[in-house]
Amino acid sequence: MGARILVVEDDEALGAQVVGHLEREGYAVTWIRDGLEAREVDLTGLSLAIVDIMLPGVWGTELVRLYRTRGDLPILMLSARQSTEDKVNALSLGADDYMTKPFWPEELVARVRARLRRPRIEEGARREVGPLVLDLEAGEATLEGARLELTPSEHALLTALAARAGSAITRQALMKAALDPERRATERALDVHVSRLRKKLGEGPVKIATVWGIGYRLDVSRS
Amino acid sequence: MKLRARLALTVLLGLLPIGVAMHWLHGSLHRAAFEEGVAQAVVSRMRAGGRDRCEEDPAAFGREVPPRGRGRGRGRRGRRRARRGPRPHPEAPLAYSADLRPSSPSTPRLPAPIESRLRDGAPFAAQRLGGPRSAILYAVRMPWSEGPCAVIAVHRPAPPRAPRPLLPLVLLSTLAAALAFLAAAPVVRRIRRLTLAVRDSPGEAPAKIELEGKDEVAELARAFDAKQRALAEQMRSLERRDRALSEHLANTMHDVMIPLTVLEGHLMSLRASVGEEAASEPVLAAAIEEAHYIATLLQNLDAWARLDADEHSLTRESVDLGALVERVVARHRPVARERRVELAFAVPESALFFRGDETLLERAVGNLVHNAVRHGHVGGHVAVVLEARGSGFELRVRDDGPGMSPARAQRVLSRGAVGDGSRGRDGHGLGLSISARAARLHGLTLEFIQPEGGGLEVVLRS
Numbered sequence: 001m002g003a004r005i006l007v008v009e010d011d012e013a014l015g016a017q018v019v020g021h022l023e024r025e026g027y028a029v030t031w032i033r034d035g036l037e038a039r040e041v042d043l044t045g046l047s048l049a050i051v052d053i054m055l056p057g058v059w060g061t062e063l064v065r066l067y068r069t070r071g072d073l074p075i076l077m078l079s080a081r082q083s084t085e086d087k088v089n090a091l092s093l094g095a096d097d098y099m100t101k102p103f104w105p106e107e108l109v110a111r112v113r114a115r116l117r118r119p120r121i122e123e124g125a126r127r128e129v130g131p132l133v134l135d136l137e138a139g140e141a142t143l144e145g146a147r148l149e150l151t152p153s154e155h156a157l158l159t160a161l162a163a164r165a166g167s168a169i170t171r172q173a174l175m176k177a178a179l180d181p182e183r184r185a186t187e188r189a190l191d192v193h194v195s196r197l198r199k200k201l202g203e204g205p206v207k208i209a210t211v212w213g214i215g216y217r218l219d220v221s222r223s
Numbered sequence: 224m225k226l227r228a229r230l231a232l233t234v235l236l237g238l239l240p241i242g243v244a245m246h247w248l249h250g251s252l253h254r255a256a257f258e259e260g261v262a263q264a265v266v267s268r269m270r271a272g273g274r275d276r277c278e279e280d281p282a283a284f285g286r287e288v289p290p291r292g293r294g295r296g297r298g299r300r301g302r303r304r305a306r307r308g309p310r311p312h313p314e315a316p317l318a319y320s321a322d323l324r325p326s327s328p329s330t331p332r333l334p335a336p337i338e339s340r341l342r343d344g345a346p347f348a349a350q351r352l353g354g355p356r357s358a359i360l361y362a363v364r365m366p367w368s369e370g371p372c373a374v375i376a377v378h379r380p381a382p383p384r385a386p387r388p389l390l391p392l393v394l395l396s397t398l399a400a401a402l403a404f405l406a407a408a409p410v411v412r413r414i415r416r417l418t419l420a421v422r423d424s425p426g427e428a429p430a431k432i433e434l435e436g437k438d439e440v441a442e443l444a445r446a447f448d449a450k451q452r453a454l455a456e457q458m459r460s461l462e463r464r465d466r467a468l469s470e471h472l473a474n475t476m477h478d479v480m481i482p483l484t485v486l487e488g489h490l491m492s493l494r495a496s497v498g499e500e501a502a503s504e505p506v507l508a509a510a511i512e513e514a515h516y517i518a519t520l521l522q523n524l525d526a527w528a529r530l531d532a533d534e535h536s537l538t539r540e541s542v543d544l545g546a547l548v549e550r551v552v553a554r555h556r557p558v559a560r561e562r563r564v565e566l567a568f569a570v571p572e573s574a575l576f577f578r579g580d581e582t583l584l585e586r587a588v589g590n591l592v593h594n595a596v597r598h599g600h601v602g603g604h605v606a607v608v609l610e611a612r613g614s615g616f617e618l619r620v621r622d623d624g625p626g627m628s629p630a631r632a633q634r635v636l637s638r639g640a641v642g643d644g645s646r647g648r649d650g651h652g653l654g655l656s657i658s659a660r661a662a663r664l665h666g667l668t669l670e671f672i673q674p675e676g677g678g679l680e681v682v683l684r685s
Contacts, residue, residue, distance in 0.1 A: 085538050
């Protein structure tokens with residue numbers, strides 16, 4: 001069972017949808033419709049609270065203030081109000097995030113994941129990204145236990161990509177991070193290093209994707 | 224020109240012409256009195272025996288020099304003169320009939336102006352015979368109209384100058400102007416006090432404008448006070464209405480956004496249950512796009528209304544631009560997916576902060592991405608790149624769609640841009656106009672570039 005999430009939302013249709021989306025993602029959800037009832041809920045064991053700003057009986061911001069007195073439970077506020085003042089007010093009262101309606105279900109799920117994300121494993125000079133393990137000190141890398149024979153530039157490039165696996169990185173940023181500045185690194189040189197790295201990574205779970213208009217991205221499939 | 228100076232000048236300019244007119248009038252009256260006197264003297268002398276002598280011999284009338292009184296001129300010289308006969312007088316009176324015919328052949332005709340006046344019925348007429356100080360010919364109608372001596376003309380030296388009051392009048396005018404200048408001082412002081420009171424009175428909560436007295440200035444002060452209070456009350460009323468409208472708009476938006484969120488959720492659920500090969504897939508894709516468009520339009524309308532209400536009341540805070548870009552991309556990813564547009568982003572590894580209004584900035588960036596996704600080709604690409612530039616940042620939204628003409632780009636960058644056919648239905652360019660306006664308010668530059676290879680790149684830069 002995944003993390004436990006409290007949802008405080010008075011609208012039946014919206015509440016049902018939010019609960020449905022979260023449960024499909026594997027989260028255990030407690031749904032409370034009334035603001036006054038939400039004041040009395042036991043927060044023990046909860047990983048996150050999603051609170052609507054306009055509730056019958058009490059303002060969502062009051063709940064935020066109340067929950068803050070009881071601990072540091074992460075709180076994501078939902079609101080249809082579009083002004084920055086409302087957002088600043090909610091965050092100043094203790095909310096951790098503020099999401100305006102309307103939103104796609106995947107937006108909400110992404111925000112919830114971000115709040116509940118476990119930190120990437122980084123112990124000292126060792127970086128682990130799925131089946132890829134990089135030893136930053138020794139300059140070595142293994143993929144699914146097998147050693148990868150990499151040049152220093154290739155190792156630096158793979159390290160830069162792995163540091164932000166799943167995110168696109170611009171060519172300029174990669175050149176700056178991975179290539180020798182004394183050698184007047186060019187985009188052409190970068191492309192050559194990427195091409196060689198792709199060959200060494202093979203057709204396995206770790207791939208370097210070209211991102212149009214940006215640069216490259218390290219994708220790790222976790223199947 | 225100040226009031227006192229204007230008043231003094233007005234008095235001076237008013238009195239001077241009056242003085243000049245009085246001076247002229249005085250001269251005229253003096254001259255008229257002199258002429259009247261001459262006429263009466265001539266009539267008197269004619270009545271006192273002059274008529275008889277004239278009618279007796281008009282040609283000789285007045286040419287003899289009367290004796291110089293008793294015992295005078297009767298010496299040897301006088302007796303010689305008497306034996307020679309009467310001496311012709313150089314300015315002897317001249318006699319004329321009632322119809323102005325000379326009474327003797329040697330008598331010259333009267334000058335035409337004199338004749339004209341006499342024929343018009345004037346009892347006498349005069350004419351200067353030369354320069355300003357030359358003698359004057361006076362022609363006087365006698366009380367009788369028959370005989371050769373009905374009109375008598377005499378020569379007289381120019382009358383003495385009339386006294387000249389011009390200088391005293393000028394001095395008097397100047398004195399009057401000075402008095403007016405001084406007399407206006409208390410009034411001007413009161414007006415200045417009123418001006419200061421009005422100027423120093425704050426608009427929102429006007430202070431009472433008080434000025435003692437019962438004159439027109441005090442009345443003006445009371446009128447000002449009443450008017451500014453009425454205006455302040457009107458302003459407060461408008462502000463209350465404005466707040467009520469804003470609250471109403473916010474509540475309405477809240478009421479609309481909830482069902483819209485539910486609709487988007489249902490569409491995504493439907494999407495998950497319908498494969499891409501299903502017949503309803505294009506309809507579903509269109510529904511998802513339209514729902515997204517409606518949401519964007521409503522948010523833009525709300526943003527525009529807020530900006531119109533008070534674009535100077537931005538709430539500035541430290542904005543994590545990388546997180547902002549992530550949120551924007553997440554918001555547009557479902558629609559990009561439906562259009563098979565590859566939507567990617569890149570942000571710096573370290574957080575990049577900018578002090579601004581987060582909601583407005585997110586709306587601005589969101590509109591750029593929305594336009595790139597919505598108006599790009601199906602199967603195209605959109606890239607959002609955020610990079611640090613010195614102490615600032617540069618955010619680029621690039622697509623490989625149809626691009627935008629420089630003229631259209633210029634219209635967008637000016638206020639109130641209107642959409643045209645090349646970008647399709649886009650709410651009259653509202654989204655890009657908001658982006659341009661947000662950039663201006665934050666001191667950012669917004670640039671439209673047509674990159675090599677086509678498409679459009681929009682750059683937001685600090």
